[in-house]
Structures are given as structure tokens and as C-alpha cells.
Amino acid sequence: MTLDRRTFIKSTIASGVALAAPAVLGQQPKGTQSYRTALIGTGWWGMNILGEAMLSKQSKVVGLCDVDQRQLNPALERVKKETGDTPKAFRDYRELLEETRPEIVIVATPDHWHPLITIAAVKSGAHVYVEKPISHTIAEGRAMVNAARAAGRMVQVGTHRRVSPHNVSGMEFLRSGKAGKIGMVRAFVHYGGGPETPVPNIDPPKEIDWDMWCGPAPLRHYCENIGNPWGNAVHPRGFRNYLDYANGTLGDWGIHWMDQILWWTEEKFPRKVYSTGGRPVAGPAIYNDREQTTDAPDHQVAVFEFESFTATWEHRKFAHNRAEKGENVGCHFYGTEGTFHQGWQDGWRFYPTDGRGEPQHQSPQLHQPDDQNIKELWADLLQSIQTGTRPVCDIEIAHRSTTMSLLGMLSLKLGRNIHWDGEREQIVDDDEANKLLRREYRGAWEYPEA
Ligand SMILES: NC(=O)c1ccc[n+]([C@@H]2O[C@H](COP(=O)([O-])OP(=O)(O)OC[C@H]3O[C@@H](n4cnc5c(N)ncnc54)[C@H](O)[C@@H]3O)[C@@H](O)[C@H]2O)c1
Secondary structure (H helix, E strand, O other), X not given: OXXXXXXXXXXXXXXXXXXXXXXXXXXXXXXXXXXXXXXXXXXXXXXXXXXHHHHOOOEEEEEEEOOEHHHHHHHHHHHHHHHOOOOEEEOOHHHHHHHHOOOEEEEOOOHHHHHHHHHHHHHOOOEEEEOOOOOOOHHHHHHHHHHHHHHOOOEEEOOHHHOOHHHHHHHHHHHOOOOOOEEEEEEEEEOOOOOOXXXXXXXXXXXXXXXXXXXXXXXXXXXXXXXXOOOOOOOOOHHHHOOOOOOHHXXXXXXXHHHHHHHHOOOOOOOEEEEEEEOOOOOOOOEOOOEEOOOOOOEEEEEEEOOOOEEEEEEEOOOOOOOOOOOOEEEEEEEOOEEEEEOOOOOEEEEEOOOOOOOEEEOOOOEOOOOEOHHHHHHHHHHHHHHOOOOOOEHHHHHHHHHHHHHHHHHHHHOXXXXXXXXXXXXXXXXXXXXXXXXXXXXXXXXOOO
């Protein structure tokens, strides 16, 4: 590093770029207060977050909520084993909020549930750690920001790459000017995959309240693909590839990299977006009374036009091989002095422009399980509650990153360019596109108004 940390923090604060200094160092904030903590959505990632909350020794786990007893039971057992706490179990988050009055709520349900649960939690007086993407549609995100502000509660979002040590040092590298003037950024996620076979619709298992799982989103036939949670199953984890509940790879993985782009630039939003893609390899989306496939694109390209640079997004779920060197996820920042790869399990790498020196590499410092930095993000939330300062992944920051992903999906659905007025959060002169900033909720669930 050329800039020492103190100088860099001073200069970034001056330029309005937020850095998570204590969290980056992995320190738990000082304090012995124990917060009444509840987890809503006791699946894979929720338990990773709760694990760090328990390790911080500043949480008393008072409630766990899941609509699937098979997810809830092991979570209850784990909490009891690791802390001795005996949280109350719930199927309905409203009862949890009412009966346990938590001070911190972790929201780790599928994406379509984040807005209603986060808003209910802050209104009940709790601070929130909610997972990314914050919302399924853009207007829900604005309602979440406003609800957090009106309630005066802290809302941290799980975009933990803002506190990963190699992402922080990578951002220092980019801001130091060592990569030169950056004119283009390319974000990408590539995995293997192939044609998709429909799976039969079945009755939901008796342990799951499927109607409540779907909640405000359409009530889809249940299906599962036992033994392959990343495959065609809707639940658990597979919801990412069903557009009723999530926004495919751009909404799921892409938001992390959109967030890195917005962290780097001083611009708040793109002004023009175009996206295309489809399912030429996965095959057409199928949904009928007998069977179904996913419906998210198997590849997608999006172009985001900013004032001073162009960003692109690419994902592909086929042809994963060694033709392209380097990590299969991340962001390439293309500068006049070289190309900087901000990655994940490989840390960051800098490839100087020809003749200008040797490549440089910074290894990551990630935690297990699953190579993440939740510990630092949890510490930052506690610190923000104690000091009254906004957390590093504040809801408004993550709303902008989520919006970037959702604009890409919106353009893909429309099949045309959209001009984004980021101040008004409206698409310019396009009524059809503006309708997609929100959606109808099902049954008695009410779409949150900003
Ligand atoms: N920040 C990260 O790096 C990261 C990584 C993985 C997942 N995530 C996010 O975490 C969230 C959860 O993902 P996951 O992979 O753990 O999914 P999962 O399917 O394993 O867990 C979600 C759980 O929520 C439950 N649920 C559904 N509706 C509910 C409701 N109304 N009330 C209570 N529980 C409900 C489900 O039954 C399930 O147990 C997603 O938003 C995902 O994007 C973030």
C-alpha cells in the first residue's frame, strides 16, 4: 500500500467515501450490553449471522422464526447448545415481534419478504440486520429506508464485502490512483450449468407453511429436487432463480458487485441502463399444473452508463472452464495504469499496463463457514447502535446497490434502454417501466408505501 491507513481514511472521509475502520480490523466494539436478539428465517445464511451474534457475547437470543419446522428445530437446538439460551419459536414474525420485543432483529428470509419484515421490525423499535438484496422491487427499498429513518433505528445490510479486509485495501489501492484513470468496470459471476429438466409439482411437506413462505408474492406450486439444493428446488435456497421471489443471479450475487462499483465511484447511480439475456442453454421456463423449471436467465449482460465511466455486468451458468483465467467472480476496474481485479476467495490482483511493473496480489481474510466477513459487519452494527452513527452498510447505501441490480432486471424484462432519474427514483418518460418499480401484493398483504 502506498497510502497509510490514517491518511486514506482522512482523504476518503473528506471525499464522502465511507470506510468501516473498526469493523475492518475485526474488533468487537467495547461494551458488555447484551441485546435481546431474534432471527427471522433460520436457514443457511441466517444461521451464519446468528452464529456471529452468539460469538459476540452481546446477544441474548430471545426468538427464532421460520415457516418451516425442519429449519426451525435445528436452529433452536444449536442456540441452546452454544449459548444456553432458550428462545421462543414462531411461525409468524408479527407474533415474534409482539411477544419477544427484540432489540435487534436479523432478517434472513428469501428476498421477497425482506421489506415487510424489516419495516415491521423497525416500527416495533428494533435495530435490524437484513440480508441483501434489500427488496424485490425498487419502491419497496425506498419504503424501507424511510421506515428506518422515521423509527430512528439502525439498519445494517449484509453486503459484507464492504468490510472484507482485501476489499477495503483494494478500494484504498483504487483511490490512491495506482490503477490510473478508470474508464470502465466489468462485474461478473460465472458458474457451470446446463439444460434444465422440469421437476414435478408436489404437495408442500406438512412441516412448511407454504402460503406464509410465499407471503406477499404469488403462490406458486411447491416443488423440490432432493439432494440438490442449488438446483430446481424453490425451497430452501433455490428461490434465487424464481423471479416471483428473487431476481436471479444479478439480484442475488450481482448486488455484491454493484455495491463495490458504487462504493468506488462518487456517483450515486447510473443514468442509463440496458440489459439482455435469456435461457438458450437452460431451455424455456416451464410452469404448469404438473411441473416446473426455474425462470431466471441462464446468462445476462447489462450495461450501466454513468457520467464518468461505463459499468457492465455478465453472468453465465454454463461453459465454466479455463478459457478465461482468474477467479470466476468479481469486478475488473480498467485503468490507464492497469487492470484491477477485486475478487472474493482470491483477494485482489493488479495487472499493470504492459511494461509498467509486476502484477500485485493481496490475499483475502475470510471467515468460515462459507468465506465471509459477517463478524466485522455484526461488530459494526453493535458499534453503530452504541454510538448512534449509521452502520457501514446502511440501508440507504444498500438500497442504491439493490436498485442497480433491479434496474438491470427491469431493462431485461422490458427489452429496452431505460433512463434513470436517481434523484426522483423514477424512469424518465416511460410509464410502462415505472409500473415495474412496484408490484401487486397477494391477498391481504399491503405493499409498503414510502
Ligand atoms: N450476504 C451474503 O453473502 C449472503 C449469502 C447467502 C444468502 N444471503 C441472503 O440471505 C437470505 C436467505 O438466503 P438463504 O440461502 O439462507 O435461504 P434459505 O432458504 O436457506 O433460508 C431462508 C429461510 O427463510 C424461511 N422463511 C421463508 N419465509 C419466511 C417467513 N415469512 N418468516 C420466517 N421465515 C421464513 C425459509 O423457510 C428458510 O428457512 C437471502 O436474502 C439471500 O440473498 C446473503
